[in-house]
Amino acid sequence: xxxxxxxxxxxxxxxxxxxxxxxxxxxxxxxxxxxxxxxxxxxxxxxxxxxxxxxxxxxxxxxxxxxxxxxxxxxxxxxxxxxxxxxxxxxxxxxxxxxxxxxxxxxxxxxxxxxxxxxxxxxxxxxxxxxxxxxxxxxxxxxxxxxxxxxxxxxxxxxxxxxxxxxxxxxxxxxxxxxxxxxxxxxxxxxxxxxxxxxxxxxxxxxxxxxxxxxxxxxxxxxxxxxxxxxxxxxxxxxxxxxxxxxxxxxxxxxxxxxxxxxxxxxxxxxxxxxxxxxxxxxxxxxx
Amino acid sequence: xxxxxxxxxxxxxxxxxxxxxxxxxxxxxxxxxxxxxxxxxxxxxxxxxxxxxxxxxxxxxxxxxxxxxxxxxxxxxxxxxxxxxxxxxxxxxxxxxxxxxxxxxxxxxxxxxxxxxxxxxxxxxxxxxxxxxxxxxxxxxxxxxxxxxxxxxxxxxxxxxxxxxxxxxxxxxxxxxxxxxxxxxxxxxxxxxxxxxxxxxxxxxxxxxxxxxxxxxxxxxxxxxxxxxxxxxxxxxxxxxxxxxxxxxxxxxxxxxxxxxxxxxxxxxxxxxxxxxxxxxxxxxxxxxxxxxxxxxxxxxxxxxxxxxxxxxxxxxxxxxxxxxxxxxxxxx
Amino acid sequence: xxxxxxxxxxxxxxxxxxxxxxxxxxxxxxxxxxxxxxxxxxxxxxxxxxxxxxxxxxxxxxxxxxxxxxxxxxxxxxxxxxxxxxxxxxxxxxxxxxxxxxxxxxxxxxxxxxxxxxxxxxxxxxxxxxxxxxxxxxxxxxxxxxxxxxxxxxxxxxxxxxxxxxxxxxxxxxxxxxxxxxxxxxxxxxxxxxxxxxxxxxxxxxxxxxxxxxxxxxxxxxxxxxxxxxxxxxxxxxxxxxxxxxxxxxxxxxxxxxxxxxxxxxxxxxxxxxxx
Ligand SMILES: Nc1ncnc2c1ncn2[C@@H]1O[C@H](COP(=O)(O)OP(=O)(O)O)[C@@H](O)[C@H]1O
Ligand SMILES: [Mg+2]
Numbered sequence: 001x002x003x004x005x006x007x008x009x010x011x012x013x014x015x016x017x018x019x020x021x022x023x024x025x026x027x028x029x030x031x032x033x034x035x036x037x038x039x040x041x042x043x044x045x046x047x048x049x050x051x052x053x054x055x056x057x058x059x060x061x062x063x064x065x066x067x068x069x070x071x072x073x074x075x076x077x078x079x080x081x082x083x084x085x086x087x088x089x090x091x092x093x094x095x096x097x098x099x100x101x102x103x104x105x106x107x108x109x110x111x112x113x114x115x116x117x118x119x120x121x122x123x124x125x126x127x128x129x130x131x132x133x134x135x136x137x138x139x140x141x142x143x144x145x146x147x148x149x150x151x152x153x154x155x156x157x158x159x160x161x162x163x164x165x166x167x168x169x170x171x172x173x174x175x176x177x178x179x180x181x182x183x184x185x186x187x188x189x190x191x192x193x194x195x196x197x198x199x200x201x202x203x204x205x206x207x208x209x210x211x212x213x214x215x216x217x218x219x220x221x222x223x224x225x226x227x228x229x230x231x232x233x234x235x236x237x238x239x240x241x242x243x244x245x246x247x248x249x250x251x252x253x254x255x256x257x258x259x260x261x262x263x264x265x266x267x268x269x270x271x272x273x274x275x276x277x278x279x280x281x282x283x284x285x286x287x288x
Numbered sequence: 289x290x291x292x293x294x295x296x297x298x299x300x301x302x303x304x305x306x307x308x309x310x311x312x313x314x315x316x317x318x319x320x321x322x323x324x325x326x327x328x329x330x331x332x333x334x335x336x337x338x339x340x341x342x343x344x345x346x347x348x349x350x351x352x353x354x355x356x357x358x359x360x361x362x363x364x365x366x367x368x369x370x371x372x373x374x375x376x377x378x379x380x381x382x383x384x385x386x387x388x389x390x391x392x393x394x395x396x397x398x399x400x401x402x403x404x405x406x407x408x409x410x411x412x413x414x415x416x417x418x419x420x421x422x423x424x425x426x427x428x429x430x431x432x433x434x435x436x437x438x439x440x441x442x443x444x445x446x447x448x449x450x451x452x453x454x455x456x457x458x459x460x461x462x463x464x465x466x467x468x469x470x471x472x473x474x475x476x477x478x479x480x481x482x483x484x485x486x487x488x489x490x491x492x493x494x495x496x497x498x499x500x501x502x503x504x505x506x507x508x509x510x511x512x513x514x515x516x517x518x519x520x521x522x523x524x525x526x527x528x529x530x531x532x533x534x535x536x537x538x539x540x541x542x543x544x545x546x547x548x549x550x551x552x553x554x555x556x557x558x559x560x561x562x563x564x565x566x567x568x569x570x571x572x573x574x575x576x577x578x579x580x581x582x583x584x585x586x587x588x589x590x591x592x593x594x595x596x597x598x599x600x601x602x603x604x605x606x607x608x609x610x611x612x613x614x615x616x617x618x619x620x621x
Numbered sequence: 622x623x624x625x626x627x628x629x630x631x632x633x634x635x636x637x638x639x640x641x642x643x644x645x646x647x648x649x650x651x652x653x654x655x656x657x658x659x660x661x662x663x664x665x666x667x668x669x670x671x672x673x674x675x676x677x678x679x680x681x682x683x684x685x686x687x688x689x690x691x692x693x694x695x696x697x698x699x700x701x702x703x704x705x706x707x708x709x710x711x712x713x714x715x716x717x718x719x720x721x722x723x724x725x726x727x728x729x730x731x732x733x734x735x736x737x738x739x740x741x742x743x744x745x746x747x748x749x750x751x752x753x754x755x756x757x758x759x760x761x762x763x764x765x766x767x768x769x770x771x772x773x774x775x776x777x778x779x780x781x782x783x784x785x786x787x788x789x790x791x792x793x794x795x796x797x798x799x800x801x802x803x804x805x806x807x808x809x810x811x812x813x814x815x816x817x818x819x820x821x822x823x824x825x826x827x828x829x830x831x832x833x834x835x836x837x838x839x840x841x842x843x844x845x846x847x848x849x850x851x852x853x854x855x856x857x858x859x860x861x862x863x864x865x866x867x868x869x870x871x872x873x874x875x876x877x878x879x880x881x882x883x884x885x886x887x888x889x890x891x892x893x894x895x896x897x
Contacts (some may be wrong), residue, residue: 005359024770108641114873164645168645173859371788384809390800
């Protein structure tokens with residue numbers, strides 16, 4: 001349905017969005033690349049000239065670099081695993097007939113509405129505090145010694161907090177997909193004598209494949225750049241320094257823009273590797 | 289005025305040429321039907337005329353004025369889509385009023401035209417309903433209403449009846465024909481159903497793979513099909529086509545005889561055969577007769593012709609109605 | 622399910638689902654409850670659940686300490702402004718991609734989405750400099766622009782998926798009826814896509830409301846929204862559970878209420894239009 005006229009109109013109407021996003025991507029990006037080749041200390045002399053690849057070498061050879069990549073991937077992977085698995089279970093549960101389904105659904109979605117700063121603060125103080133936190137009370141109730149969550153099990157704690165925020169999203173998408181499953185197909189499988197587990201494995205799970213892809217794609221986009229949860233809880237200590245946070249510290253806390261920018265370029269490369277990988281999958285799945 | 293001329297019009301989608309160079313003349317006030325099997329380019333041709341697609345080359349003129357690169361709205365044509373394409377969020381009245389509103393017409397005049405269209409189309413009682421609350425036939429009428437209030441130079445219909453059930457289809461067919469009589473405006477009507485084409489058209493354009501196979505009045509096409517394709521496409525049940533020795537006897541590669549031009553007898557006739565299936569419709573009986581030399585032949589007889597599976601019968605074709613075709617499928621006259 | 626389900630099974634489902642639902646909701650519930658306790662009761666051992674002396678004192682203190690209304694107003698303006706601006710830019714773009722698709726449409730869409738994967742921290746300093754240069758550091762307009770840009774790909778994607786469900790013939794009918802492109806979008810497409818547009822607006826409003834990287838790093842006193850308001854309670858001297866809870870409740874209440882009132886659109890929106 002396209003005439004020359006509508007095609008040129010279409011190009012014109014895409015232009016603002018494309019130009020804005022292109023500018024948003026290219027302008028700061030090229031500045032970052034520029035800074036990354038400079039010794040640039042805003043508080044201590046400003047632009048101190050070109051240094052070639054020094055910043056890149058220093059950033060990677062810093063002892064904090066690889067642990068930060070590892071922490072980033074661990075958080076993204078951990079949260080994805082938890083939210084997808086629990087999301088599938090919850091979606092199947094919520095799809096069953098029950099009383100008050102609407103209210104349960106609201107309860108389950110609610111964490112998504114909570115801003116990350118609030119959820120991090122609430123979890124840190126009111127639940128994970130080793131003295132007054134609710135979890136400490138529970139542990140004491142069972143006669144166990146309270147855990148210092150954010151230092152002894154820092155990674156697990158952060159993954160828990162972030163998973164709590166993203167579980168509603170995964171559940172909802174998966175629930176929508178479960179609801180679109182043709183129940184006759186399941187009944188046919190039941191008639192064929194397929195046990196519950198096989199029905200899940202061969203019929204339900206393949207049906208959810210596209211929804212799971214969407215969950216993984218969208219969550220990865222957001223999880224790669226989580227910031228507030230770490231900023232508010234551990235401030236990057238106890239092995240929770242993600243790449244994002246490491247760069248943030250280099251730029252803002254040590255005021256070393258050159259070094260931070262080199263880190264930024266690394267982060268962009270990492271994000272692109274993940275992006276290409278994801279786009280491959282999603283591109284295929286998007287056609288349907 | 290509503291004459292439309294297409295000269296050397298072509299249309300390609302990427303590599304694929306859907307419409308090869310095509311010339312066509314449509315006169316003012318004519319009811320023209322484009323007919324052909326599905327996928328042959330009927331909709332594409334209609335959309336080219338409407339301006340919803342650009343021609344790849346060639347020229348379209350409306351009332352003698354070059355309209356090739358005119359925007360759809362400027363061509364003074366109205367279109368009724370297969371899916372009706374009603375605006376679901378507007379009432380029937382708003383739907384019909386939309387083109388008038390877009391034209392910035394004076395509200396009093398709008399009211400008058402809407403009331404008139406609603407009366408003509410029996411929509412007065414539904415005027416405040418949404419399309420979702422209407423039956424298929426009523427939706428169809430709203431779509432037509434939206435087209436007629438504009439008083440266009442020509443109407444374009446793209447398979448407007450294909451979403452209706454059989455009974456309703458016959459009714460709407462008559463209504464559209466009647467509308468044409470009343471308005472005397474040019475109508476171009478696309479269908480894959482040759483019955484619709486035969487019953488409604490002043491002029492039929494038979495298309496195959498974007499080519500015009502023949503243009504003519506329904507009777508012309510019925511009586512003098514230009515080639516095998518038209519012969520097989522127009523008429524129901526289909527014309528019997530026979531090739532081989534029997535055709536050679538008539539100096540042709542293929543001969544054709546319509547089912548209604550064969551007389552059946554239990555005693556004697558030109559060709560002998562065995563009755564395969566006999567369909568008794570009441571008014572007529574259609575029999576499929578198997579003959580060793582000719583293959584399957586369909587014959588129409590009167591309704592109470594007593595005949596059943598396995599009977600041996602004799603067929604006599606009316607020689608004056610015999611069609612002959614050469615090796616290229618063209619009619620020999 | 623076409624089959625009748627036994628009441629027993631339904632009861633078990635109900636109990637299970639409510640238990641899980643309440644467990645997930647519990648942190649929020651606990652925060653709201655704590656906000657009505659005195660500081661002593663908030664840290665009492667063992668914790669009290671419902672039977673305490675309900676008080677509104679914490680809300681008064683929080684309001685006095687930090688001007689809640691100003692943060693709230695900033696949040697509303699920033700989230701609302703960036704969402705509306707985003708939708709205004711995205712509707713024409715999504716129209717183009719949905720109704721005049723070309724070979725490159727999918728690539729463009731994926732590219733747009735990929736700009737969301739650019740780590741914000743990688744460009745924090747350049748943006749900081751640009752903001753200073755244009756004098757929009759710690760201004761609402763600056764944040765509106767940035768949040769609009771980071772959410773634009775998602776808005777376009779969602780609108781695109783909703784628009785694609787609308788039959789192109791209806792838009793063509795409008796074109797035949799003499800509607801200009803603007804009228805076609807305004808009078809035909811937009812009203813038909815209202816549910817999808819509403820979902821898009823709601824979801825992106827929430828995303829913008831909760832955004833915490835740019836809002837924390839690009840604001841100070843003037844334009845700070847609720848994310849910054851609550852961050853000020855993370856410093857130790859502000860560490861009073863009841864007041865923290867009151868502040869938290871105040872920060873999330875508007876969105877929770879909005880969420881409850883527009884549940885249907887939100888559920889639809891939460892799937893980003895990607896799953897039907
Ligand atoms: N937008 C398009 N892009 C590519 N091919 C198309 C397009 N529209 C139609 N076609 C092709 O053109 C041919 C004719 O289509 P159409 O005009 O819709 O046929 P009809 O209406 O006779 O059934 C078909 O082979 C169809 O696949
Ligand atoms: Mg067609």
